[in-house]
Amino acid sequence: MKSKPNLTRFETPAFYGWRLCVARKGSNFTRYFSDKKLGGPKKALALAESTLAELKSILDGAKLVDGKLTGVTIKKAEKLLLDSH
Numbered sequence: 001m002k003s004k005p006n007l008t009r010f011e012t013p014a015f016y017g018w019r020l021c022v023a024r025k026g027s028n029f030t031r032y033f034s035d036k037k038l039g040g041p042k043k044a045l046a047l048a049e050s051t052l053a054e055l056k057s058i059l060d061g062a063k064l065v066d067g068k069l070t071g072v073t074i075k076k077a078e079k080l081l082l083d084s085h
Contacts, residue, residue, distance in 0.1 A: 001041055007048055016041070018048040020081075024059045025069050031081040038085075051084040 003009045008019045010032075017034040018041075031051065033044040055077055062073040069077075 001045065006052055007045070017044050020048050020052050020055070022052070022055055022059065024062075025064060025067065027069050027074055027077075029055060029059075029077050029081060031084065047084060051080065054080055054084075 001009055006020060006022050008021065010017055010019060015032070015034065016036065017032055017038075019030065019032050021028065021030045023029075031048075033048040033051075035041045035044050038044040038047060058073065058077050058080065059069070062069055064070070
């Protein structure tokens with residue numbers, strides 16, 4: 001499996017899975033999706049892709065204050081990343 005935009009494939013002795021990483025307006029959002037915990041690479045990728053779509057919808061529709069994301073938007077995005085499993 002190959003990496004995709006905002007989704008990087010890791011296959012190291014320490015970790016097999018996907019990393020979701022999005023940077024917007026000075027904020028970075030990262031979450032790892034383990035093959036072992038999620039039942040294989042296809043299931044991990046599916047969850048990572050659905051989480052990415054939800055995260056992008058939150059970030060793309062967000063209001064900006066002084067060119068940066070608001071605290072509410074950042075908390076909403078972080079909660080999404082924590083709750084996705």
